[in-house]
Every structure is written in structure tokens, then in C-alpha cells.
Amino acid sequence: xxxxxxxxxxxxxxxxxxxxxxxxxxxxxxxxxxxxxxxxxxxxxxxxxxxxxxxxxxxxxxxxxxxxxxxxxxxxxxxxxxxxxxxxxxxxxxxxxxxxxxxxxxxxxxxxxxxxxxxxxxxxxxxxxxxxxxxxxxxxxxxxxxxxxxxxxxxxxxxxxxxxxxxxxxxxxxxxxxxxxxxxxxxxxxxxxxxxxxxxxxxxxxxxxxxxxxxxxxxxxxxxxxxxxxxxxxxxxxxxxxxxxxxxxxxxxxxxxxxxxxxxxxxxxxxxxxxxxxxxxxxxxxxxxxxxxxxxxxxxxxxxxxxxxxxxxxxxxxxxxxxxxxxxxxxxxxxxxxxxxxxxxxxxxxxxxxxxxxxxxxxxxxxxxxxxxxxxxxxxxxxxxxxxxxxxxxxxxxxxxxxxxxxxxxxxxxxxxxxxxxxxxxxxxxxxxxxxxxxxxxxxxxxxxxxxxxxxxxxxxxxxxxxxxxxxxxxxxxxxxxxxxxxxxxxxxxx
Numbered sequence: 001x002x003x004x005x006x007x008x009x010x011x012x013x014x015x016x017x018x019x020x021x022x023x024x025x026x027x028x029x030x031x032x033x034x035x036x037x038x039x040x041x042x043x044x045x046x047x048x049x050x051x052x053x054x055x056x057x058x059x060x061x062x063x064x065x066x067x068x069x070x071x072x073x074x075x076x077x078x079x080x081x082x083x084x085x086x087x088x089x090x091x092x093x094x095x096x097x098x099x100x101x102x103x104x105x106x107x108x109x110x111x112x113x114x115x116x117x118x119x120x121x122x123x124x125x126x127x128x129x130x131x132x133x134x135x136x137x138x139x140x141x142x143x144x145x146x147x148x149x150x151x152x153x154x155x156x157x158x159x160x161x162x163x164x165x166x167x168x169x170x171x172x173x174x175x176x177x178x179x180x181x182x183x184x185x186x187x188x189x190x191x192x193x194x195x196x197x198x199x200x201x202x203x204x205x206x207x208x209x210x211x212x213x214x215x216x217x218x219x220x221x222x223x224x225x226x227x228x229x230x231x232x233x234x235x236x237x238x239x240x241x242x243x244x245x246x247x248x249x250x251x252x253x254x255x256x257x258x259x260x261x262x263x264x265x266x267x268x269x270x271x272x273x274x275x276x277x278x279x280x281x282x283x284x285x286x287x288x289x290x291x292x293x294x295x296x297x298x299x300x301x302x303x304x305x306x307x308x309x310x311x312x313x314x315x316x317x318x319x320x321x322x323x324x325x326x327x328x329x330x331x332x333x334x335x336x337x338x339x340x341x342x343x344x345x346x347x348x349x350x351x352x353x354x355x356x357x358x359x360x361x362x363x364x365x366x367x368x369x370x371x372x373x374x375x376x377x378x379x380x381x382x383x384x385x386x387x388x389x390x391x392x393x394x395x396x397x398x399x400x401x402x403x404x405x406x407x408x409x410x411x412x413x414x415x416x417x418x419x420x421x422x423x424x425x426x427x428x429x430x431x432x433x434x435x436x437x438x439x440x441x442x443x444x445x446x447x448x449x450x451x452x453x454x455x456x457x458x459x460x461x462x463x464x465x466x467x468x469x470x471x472x473x474x475x476x477x478x479x480x481x482x483x484x485x486x487x488x489x490x491x492x493x494x495x
Contacts, residue, residue: 004032005121008051010068011084012037012060019110020055020084027114039063039071046075052124053117058085058092069101078128080120084113156234158185158247160208174230174253176222193219193227200232207236207247214247217254229258290319342466344489345381347374347388347420351408354389358396367396371408375418378487383462388422390455391482395424400477417468417485425479434472459484 007024011017017035024031034051036042037060045051054072058065065083072081083096086107093104102120105113154171158164163185172178175188185204192200196218207214213235219227234249293315301309351371355362362369369392377384388408395406407423429437438460463470468485 004030005053005117006049006051007031007033007053007055007117008042008045009033009035010037010042010054010056010060010063010065011035012057016057016084016086016107019107020113023110023113024117027118029114029117037061037063039067042068043071043075046071050076051079053120054079054081055084055113055117056081058083058088066096069096069099073100078124080117080124082113082116082120084110153250153252155250156248157237158204158234160245160247171251174228174251175220176224176226176228178223188220191221193221195219204247207234208245214249217258228253229255290316293319342378342380342487344376345379345384346376347384347410350374350381350384350388353385354392357389358392361393361396365396365399366403367406368403369406369408372410374408374410374420375412376489377418378489379466380462383466384486387459387462387484390459391422394455394482395422395426395480398424398426398480400425400427412488413485416488418488419483419485421481421483423479423481428474428476428478428480430476431474434474437472438470 009017009020011020017033021031021033024033034045034049036045039062042063054068056065056068065085065088069081069083072079077100080102081100082102083093083104084107085104088096088104088106096104102123103116105116154174155168156171157166159166165183165185165188167175167177167183169178172183175183176191177183177187189197189200200216200218203214203216206212213233215231215233217229217231219229221227231252231254232249233251234247237246237248293312297312297316301312304312348371351374355369361367392406396404402425405425407421409421409423411419411421413419438456440454440457460470463484463486467487470482470484472480472482474480
């Protein structure tokens with residue numbers, strides 16, 4: 001059942017009001033007509049219950065249609081207003097339409113009333129929907145503007161046909177063109193750093209050709225002569241006119257981030273140089289300590305008291321641990337040197353080398369190692385040997401009362417990497433330490449096994465330098481699984 005349309009009818013003739021109602025019924029309009037004759041009643045209806053349509057006679061004894069229309073425009077301008085009159089001339093009617101009246105219907109042609117009311121209601125609904133959509137668009141644009149301003153993002157659009165750019169004030173400011181008032185692609189490229197100009201042109205052209213997003217970092221010269229780093233992001237968007245293509249996106253000043261990256265790189269380089277120098281310089285006095293400790297032991301052990309022999313063992317053990325720590329520190333610092341180009345590495349051969357190097361400890365601990373056929377991967381054989389040796393050594397070192405059992409497997413991933421897993425049946429660890437153990441000098445069971453705390457940090461750096469990642473999964477008392485990924489060699493399977 002349709003909801004009745006509320007109609008305010010300004011009509012002093014009861015007979016004419018009945019004719020209006022009759023023609024509305026014939027048109028199939030479900031309605032609720034409220035008839036008034038005076039200005040007072042008319043104003044009261046507008047104030048108390050805003051109608052959906054107003055039908056007004058042009059001339060009444062104490063009131064008139066033009067005055068009623070003026071009041072409607074003031075009090076409820078969105079409501080359709082139709083004149084229904086028998087004395088309204090054509091010139092007056094046209095003048096009323098120019099002033100904003102919706103339509104007029106002569107009483108001698110009331111068969112037009114129903115269609116005119118339906119059209120007025122339809123146009124009113126469409127107008128209201130359009131206004132709501134425009135208001136929503138304005139609200140969204142305002143929210144977007146606030147968000148862009150808060151994030152210091154500048155919005156821009158590039159007309160690919162003319163090369164003209166439309167830029168927000170923040171965009172102009174970020175590109176150092178705040179005082180220019182106009183920007184084009186050619187003017188932008190003229191101020192891009194010469195070393196970055198080619199990549200900016202190439203990335204924008206690629207975005208136009210393949211429709212993919214354009215993200216490019218480059219340096220641009222501001223109006224004061226300084227150079228700033230910016231990140232320009234955009235993509236191809238549909239334009240209003242056929243054949244017109246535009247790139248649209250945002251730009252952000254990343255100078256501080258770039259400077260922080262440079263500072264961090266310099267700090268890391270200085271730190272690693274210090275580690276290398278300290279490790280290298282400490283090895284010589286440490287070698288002297290070990291040499292003279294061994295000489296002291298050979299010369300005097302048989303003459304010393306048992307407690308003195310125990311002290312001597314402590315010195316030798318400490319010197320050995322220090323030598324291992326310095327060796328690992330040197331290995332870790334060397335990983336920052338210019339990397340060796342990757343080559344095809346057969347992990348089966350790498351594993352065979354690791355097992356040979358670890359043969360003594362494997363036999364002493366009755367360790368069982370089972371390995372699936374492993375793939376040929378992209379990497380550095382020496383570095384991958386370090387990774388597998390560290391992981392197998394840890395699996396043996398952190399064992400429980402049972403003989404160690406180690407499973408090594410490989411799975412091909414959709415992203416073009418192999419995932420290598422080294423699983424053991426050892427003591428395990430709490431999952432909350434899964435990231436912690438890959439840090440420098442981080443160890444959990446310090447009272448159970450010796451070590452420098454650098455083994456897993458070295459593994460992490462090697463794998464990440466090759467573009468992969470390394471992680472661990474474990475539960476206390478349930479063993480551990482260490483996973484790392486390495487790039488696959490095209491068209492190669494497991495060995």
C-alpha cells in the first residue's frame with residue numbers, strides 16, 4: 001500500500017477542490033489533500049506540516065497565488081508549487097515559471113493535473129537525491145582534504161594530453177612551487193634532480209602505458225635552491241571527456257626519512273667498523289693469553305694444587321669462549337661488505353659439507369639426521385653453509401635427555417622461493433621469544449650450552465641479504481622448527 005502524498009490546496013471554491021481531487025484520483029495518485037482559503041490557514045499548514053506538493057489558485061477573495069508562492073519560496077523552497085487557475089493568462093504563467101514555479105494547469109484542462117503532479121514529484125525526488133549526493137560528495141571531499149592536510153599529503157592531477165597539472169596548495173608547497181601558481185609536467189621535470197629525471201619520466205610513462213600504480217622517489221629543487229626528497233604516487237584515472245587521460249595521486253615530503261636512512265646507514269657502518277677493529281685488535285692479546293696459559297699448564301700442572309689446576313682450566317675455557325665470540329663478530333661484520341653475486345647452489349652438497357664438519361659432535365651425541373632431497377637455489381655457498389651449520393649445531397646443542405633427531409625438508413613456495421625447514425626434538429622455547437633469539441648476543445638457555453649468541457643473528461643477516469626471511473616456531477619441551485627462504489633457480493627442481 002503506497003503512502004499518501006500530502007497536498008496543500010489553496011482554493012476557495014469547494015466545487016473546484018472536488019474536481020481537483022477527482023482528477024488526482026483518476027491519475028492513480030494516492031493523496032491526502034488539505035484545503036485552505038486564507039493566508040492565515042495557509043501559513044499555519046506550512047509551519048505545522050510541510051506538504052509534498054502545493055496546488056494554488058491564482059486569485060482568491062482575501063489572498064492570491066503569487067503571494068502564496070512567495071511565502072512557499074521562503075518557508076519551504078524545495079516543495080513543488082503548481083498554479084491551478086481558470087483566469088491565469090499565458091504571460092502571467094510564463095512569468096511565474098521564470099520566478100521558480102514548477103508548473104501551471106488551467107482549470108479548463110484538469111486532465112493535465114495528474115501527470116503534472118507526478119512529474120513534479122519525480123523531479124523533486126531526483127533533485128533531492130542529487131542534492132544529497134552532492135552534499136555527501138562535499139563531505140567526503142572535506143574529509144579527504146582534512147586527512148591529506150593531516151598527513152601532509154598534496155593532491156595532484158596530470159592531464160596527459162596537455163601536460164598541465166592541477167595541484168592542491170599542499171602539493172605546490174611540497175614540490176617547492178608554492179609561489180608559482182601554475183605547474184606542468186615539463187616545469188616539474190625541469191626542477192627534478194638530473195640523476196632522477198629519467199626515472200620520473202620512465203615511471204610516469206609506464207603508468208600511462210600499463211595502467212599500474214606509479215610510485216617514485218626523487219629529489220626536487222625548491223624555489224630557495226635547496227633539494228628535497230619527495231615520494232610521488234599516482235595512477236591512471238578516467239577523465240570526464242572521451243579520449244582524455246589523466247594521472248592522479250598524492251605527493252609527500254620524505255626528506256627527513258631519507259636523512260634518517262643515511263644517518264642510520266652511517267651509524268651501522270661506523271658500528272661495524274668498530275666491531276671489526278675491536279675484534280681484530282683483541283685477537284692478538286687473547287692469543288698471547290692462551291699461549292702462555294698453555295705453557296703454564298705444561299710446565300706447572302703436575303706441581304700445582306688441584307684448585308690451581310681448576311683455576312687454570314677456567315682461564316683456558318674463558319679464552320676459548322672469547323676467541324669464538326671474536327670470530328663470530330668478525331663473521332657478522334664481514335657480511336656488510338660488498339656482497340658476492342649469487343650463483344646456483346646445490347643445498348645437498350652444502351648439507352654434505354656441514355655433516356662432514358660436524359661429524360665428531362654428531363657421533364658423540366648419537367644425533368640422527370634425516371634430510372629430504374634439497375633444491376638448487378640462488379645464493380652464496382659459503383654463507384648457506386654457515387646457516388645450515390648454525391641451525392644444526394643449535395639443534396644438537398639444545399637437546400634434552402633423548403638423543404637429538406633432526407629433520408631437514410624443503411617446500412617450493414608460490415613466490416619463487418624455497419622454504420627450508422630444520423626441525424629438532426630438543427628442549428624448545430616459549431613462542432614469545434621467537435623474534436628475540438635472532439638478535440645480537442641473545443641466548444635463552446645460558447646455563448645449558450656455550451655460545452656467543454651471534455649464530456642466529458648471522459643466519460638472519462645472510463638470509464635477508466639474499467631477499468629471504470628466517471623465523472622459528474617452538475613450544476617448551478616439544479622441539480623447534482627453524483625456517484628460512486631462499487630464491488629458487490629457474491626451471492630447477494629438487495636434487
